Amino acid sequence: MKQPDVSWGAPRPERADAARNRQHLIATAREMLAELGPDRLTMDALAERSGLGKGTVFRRFGTRAGIFGALLDDGERAFQEQVLCGPPPLGPSAPPLDRLVAYGQARVRFLMEHQVIARAALDGRQPIPAGSQSPLSHTHIRMLLGQIDLGPADLDLLAIQLTAALDGPLLLYLSAATLTQSPQRFEQQLSDSWQDLVRRVCRP
Numbered sequence: 001m002k003q004p005d006v007s008w009g010a011p012r013p014e015r016a017d018a019a020r021n022r023q024h025l026i027a028t029a030r031e032m033l034a035e036l037g038p039d040r041l042t043m044d045a046l047a048e049r050s051g052l053g054k055g056t057v058f059r060r061f062g063t064r065a066g067i068f069g070a071l072l073d074d075g076e077r078a079f080q081e082q083v084l085c086g087p088p089p090l091g092p093s094a095p096p097l098d099r100l101v102a103y104g105q106a107r108v109r110f111l112m113e114h115q116v117i118a119r120a121a122l123d124g125r126q127p128i129p130a131g132s133q134s135p136l137s138h139t140h141i142r143m144l145l146g147q148i149d150l151g152p153a154d155l156d157l158l159a160i161q162l163t164a165a166l167d168g169p170l171l172l173y174l175s176a177a178t179l180t181q182s183p184q185r186f187e188q189q190l191s192d193s194w195q196d197l198v199r200r201v202c203r204p
Helices: 016-036 043-050 054-061 064-085 096-113 115-120 135-146 155-164 176-181 183-201
Strands: none
Touching: 016 043, 016 054, 016 064, 043 054, 043 064, 054 064, 064 096, 064 115, 064 135, 096 115, 096 135, 096 183, 135 155, 155 183
16 A cells, blocks of 8 residues: 655745754754763853854754754654655555554654753743654654554544653653663663554554
């Protein structure tokens, strides 16, 4: 069966100089995060390290949380590319059930890898924590459910419920000890649990 095309929209148009500044700031922020950790990645420090004015940094990110939000968004774009164009079973050409399992497992891995950034992206002015809901997840899961024979199931609500199982708060609200003492084992448990959930839900 031909896979339907899914698009999350083209990025907003950007002037060439603005695009260069954004890419430079994101790359610099990633370097600082790797070298110094999240606590020392501040607006002033990023402006100094990047060689750009503080006004440019503030216009681009707004707040310190905005830096981490931009890093998270940049990672999301790369993740989406893998889903849309990467090799199966995450990418196209695999059976929909296999893709659904692979998607959730890849999403768990993404969230584990980005949990420090996601925590730092929290902004108290926002009612919903950063990274708590991905339009990609809901759209993609709903598409795959539509390709599986689930009888009279309400696919829209089922997609919402499965998306909730991959929401960022699952990791944001777990204790730091849980995430740092044995992250690989915890990631494997989450991946196995997702696979079990999906295969039970989609059982003929």
